[in-house]
Amino acid sequence: MVQRGRPQTRARRTAPRDRRRGRGNVNSVLARAVQEVEAALRSGRVTPATRMKFQAVALLLRDERARVQAEENSSDTHRAEQLKRLDGIATILAKSAVRDSGLLTLLTEDAVVSDEARALKRDLLRTAGIESGADEIPPVKPSAAATEHRAVPRSVISRQLANPFLAPDVSAARPSAPRPTRLASWELxxxxxxxxxxxxxxxxxxxxxxxxxxxxxxxxxxxxxxxxxxxxxxxxxxxxxxxxxxxxxxxxxxxxxxxxxxxxxxxxxxxxxxxxxxxxxxxxxxxxxxxxxxxxxxxxxxxxxxxxxxxxxxxxxxxxxxxxxxxxxxxxxxxxxxxxxxxxxxxxxxxxxxxxxxxxxxxxxxxxxxxxxxxxxxxxxxxxxxxxxxxxxxxxxxxxxxxxxxxxxxxxxxxxxxxxxxxxxxxxxxxxxxxxxAADIPARRIADLPVELDGPAGRSIRAAERELARRMVARYEEALAGRRSGAVVDGIDHDLVRQVARWEQKDATTSTTGENVFSMMRRIGRAKAGLAADYAAQLARSAGKVVFFAKHVDVMDVAEETFAEQGVRFSSIRGDQTPASRQRNIDAFVNDPDVAIAVCSLTAAGVGINLQVASDLVLAELSWTAAEQTQAIDRSHRIGQAQPVTAWRIIAAQTIDARIAELIDSKAGLAAQALDGSEEEVGASADVQHEALVALLTEALSAVPTHLAS
The missing domain is CATH 3.40.50.10810 (Tandem AAA-ATPase domain)
Incomplete structure (x- = not known):
């Protein structure tokens, strides 16, 4: 009798372990099923069987996740590991589902679960060595807060529908309770x-x-x-x-x-x-x-x-x-x-x-x-x-x-x-x-701050840049057609590109009509002015005095209007001031603690003045040379400066502004200058202008399907 009983006892004792082993196999079964669904979606073969398998897998994932969360005799480490594996599988399934919006409707709260999908779900469990029963956990319903949306992007809806098993787990947060305390009656x-x-x-x-x-x-x-x-x-x-x-x-x-x-x-x-x-x-x-x-x-x-x-x-x-x-x-x-x-x-x-x-x-x-x-x-x-x-x-x-x-x-x-x-x-x-x-950071450094130009101004600038590129492409193709009897060049003729850029550069210095590299940079400067001024005002509130540099008077005007609207006091240092007026404004910035910002012309205030009372500068517009920028930064980075100096360079992302910033850095070794203080000018402003046009034309030509070079 005892011998017959021992095997039964062992079976009873090992049953929970076998059940856990079966539960562990669920992850493998789910992973294989998700791979099959993903392969079908990638190939474009979204059959009724694929839809049925997608819904069955999604339901099983959701149920399995809820079961793991509700498991009481499991350690926190084991539970977290299981949830991490399930979430990884769920994310793959969710991203695959975005390929076919029809699949997402299978996960809505009122979606009908077919008998075939339920049967396939049971088959998946049996494959993992688990018999499904009546104790299956019901699907998690969306929280009430989900109905309070003001705007919901389409991709977020896709994520929500495809990931009901990744809904926030409210039970996970267990805030600690305060102990009984003597201070309970005090206003603290x-x-x-x-x-x-x-x-x-x-x-x-x-x-x-x-x-x-x-x-x-x-x-x-x-x-x-x-x-x-x-x-x-x-x-x-x-x-x-x-x-x-x-x-x-x-x-x-x-x-x-x-x-x-x-x-x-x-x-x-x-x-x-x-x-x-x-x-x-x-x-x-x-x-x-x-x-x-x-x-x-x-x-x-x-x-x-x-x-x-x-x-x-x-x-x-x-x-x-x-x-x-x-x-x-x-x-x-x-x-x-x-x-x-x-x-x-x-x-x-x-x-x-x-x-x-x-x-x-x-x-x-x-x-x-x-x-x-x-x-x-x-x-x-x-x-x-x-x-x-x-x-x-x-x-x-x-x-x-x-x-x-x-x-x-x-x-x-x-x-x-x-x-x-x-x-x-x-x-x-x-x-x-x-x-x-101070020992951790360079004594002088430049930090680029890219900004997006939104709204009509940004769209207008990008359109003007495309028009400038189209004009140079037409000029390139006209020149190419005019020399068909000459040498044949495969692909883009880079010598001709540089020649067209020189023609465009020369025209820009003599013509007063049409879009050119100079007018483009001025428009970009105006479009950045408000954003640059806003950032300078934030710096002034956080770090103390700030020097704001710009090339053009209208950019300085916009900045000063912004500061006035925000209640930030400033001094203005421009080229059209008398020496006495200029010195009064410098003294106000240096000596008056309430004057937070000095608005300076990059050319007029870039040399000859001492502004070391500030350790933060904002370069609202790019110079054509690194030496000009370095001299502006040296208004603060000079003898008497007790802190490392940071120059925040505002750059209009996805425009010619970003290209010019890269060209200045590459030609002048800006990173080295920021460390050793060298003011040696490598390359002239004309070089940067020319290279910017070369880059713009080359990119435009690369986007054209074919170029006949013969």
Whole structure:
């Protein structure tokens, strides 16, 4: 009897293990099925059988994901590993489904599940060694918030329909509860804010950070030590940061690599419009294996499957609905002082998204980036702290309350304010100044800031550039046809291209009509003026005095109008001023602490004046030579300058402006000049103009299907 019983006992004991082994096989079965669906879609053979298999696989994926989440006798590590595998399979299926919009209708809430699809789902389970039963988990219904969309891009709808199994998991967030505390009856928000004024003198406003790590830095790039320390903190598990480094210390790279260290994807980045394009460029540089998408307007062109979503404050209201249901695991708010007014629409939307993320993501990465000094406008911290989940409208939340309780003090105790300030700093305030990390960064450097020229002005400039290219192509083809008896050249005749560019360059210096390289650059300068001025105003608020350089008077006029509208005081230094007036304006900028910006002519103010009171410059327009730019930068980078100098070069993306920037750099060795201070001019302005036209014509000719060279 005993011998007969032992095998039965073993069978009973091993049954759960066999069931787990079967469940493990589900991933393999699903992966094979998804590959078959993907192959059919790629080949264009979308048969009824393919549709049935797609629906069966999608249903099984959704059920399996819900089952793993509900598993009580599984460790968190095992559960996370299973979910990661399922999500990878689901993403492949979802991206394949976008090829055929008819497949997406099979995943809507009211979609009819055919008997054949149910039968195939059971067959897939049996293949994995599992008998399906009545305990199957019902499909997850979309959240109520999904119906509150203001605008939903088509690709996002595709993602939502194709990924019901990737819906936000509200049960994952388990916020810690505050312990019973002596401070429960105290009003604490006011004392916490006051602690930064009363205990701030001489106190470091920077959380202790671990040793630098280079683990997440892409090959070929290098983080500065102060940047790598913050990334190391994220890798060690810290998840909320008020990153208040001064401008020029690389907050963008730190935020992107912190998200990589925290695996905080999908990641939402909310930014001012002027830096939106730059964030996408930086994401491509620092996290090249992550896809990034930028929301313009209603978001018709975005990638709904991207890892990083960049949106500017101005259009956030249109997208706050679907972003709340996107399953975000991280959020970065750049220039976070933009949300200081909690009654403003932008602040309400940012805070609502933050709260939504914290409701379904356990310990999300939340980062507020601002260079504004911490001891100014202390009340502005309220919105930022609330975004980070440190406080709510009336009181500290659990983590901060518990830290305050551990001090053993109350606001009535003399030592409370110092201890309270440190408790807030330890939650994630990171503040470094240029002077503090001067050894990490070059004494003088140029940082390019690409901007998108939207609206009628941008469209007009791009159309004019195409017209200029068409005119040169016609001139090239006319010259080519006129010498058919000459030498035969395969493909593009580059000698003739350079000749046509010289003709065009000569005409541009004598003709007063038609579009040419000079008028193009002036139009681009006017189109950039408002964006460049807006960025200069942001710098002035964050870092102190700023020098704004432009070539043309009308660009300076637009900038000064922008500063006046924003209430930013400025001095104007132009070529048409008398020496006495010019010196008064220089003195006002240097000596008056309320004069934040010097608006300077690149030619008139590029030499002979000392503006070392500023360590940040904005180059709103490109010069034709690197030497001219270097001399402008040297107005601040000179004897008496105590901080590293950063020149922010505003470049119109996808226009001839970007080509000219590359040409200046390549001809003059701009990177070397920024390090060693050499002012040697390599190449003249005419060389850059000529090469820009050569590049424009060559690109246009390359786009033409054929060129007859005989």
């Amino acid at each position: 928000i006011g004392p916490l804010l006051s602690s930064f004024e009363r205990a701030g003198s001489g106190g470091a406003a920077c959380k202790a950070l671990p040793a630098p790590t280079s683990r997440y830095t892409p090959r070929g790039l290098e983080l500065m030590p102060h940047q790598a320390r913050l990334v190391a903190a994220a890798a060690a598990g810290h998840r909320t940061f008020l990153l208040a480094d001064e401008p020029g210390l690389g907050k963008t790279a730190q935020a992107l690599l912190a998200a990589e260290a925290a695996n905080a994807y999908p990641l939402l980045v909310v930014v001012p419009n002027v830096v939106k394009t730059n964030w996408a460029r930086e994401a491509g540089m620092w996290t090249p294996h992550r896809s990034a998408t930028v929301i313009h307007g209603n978001g018709d062109s975005i990638d709904g499957f991207a890892d990083i979503v960049v949106v500017n404050y101005e259009v956030l209201d249109r997208h706050v609905g679907w972003l709340g249901d996107f399953g975000l695991r991280g959020m970065v708010v750049d220039e976070a002082h933009f949300i200081k007014n909690k009654s403003s629409q932008r602040s309400r939307h940012v805070l609502a998204l933050s709260e939504r993320i914290r409701s379904f993501t356990a310990r999300p990465l939340l980062m507020a980036l601002t260079g504004t000094p911490l001891i100014n406008d202390i009340e502005d911290f309220r919105a930022i702290w609330q975004f980070l989940g440190w406080i709510d409208e009336t009181k500290p939340l659990a983590e901060l309350m518990n830290a305050l309780d551990e001090t053993g003090l109350t606001p009535a105790d003399p030592g409370f304010y110092t201890a309270a300030r440190q408790s807030v700093v330890d939650l994630g305030i990171v503040r470094r100044r240029k002077v503090d990390v």
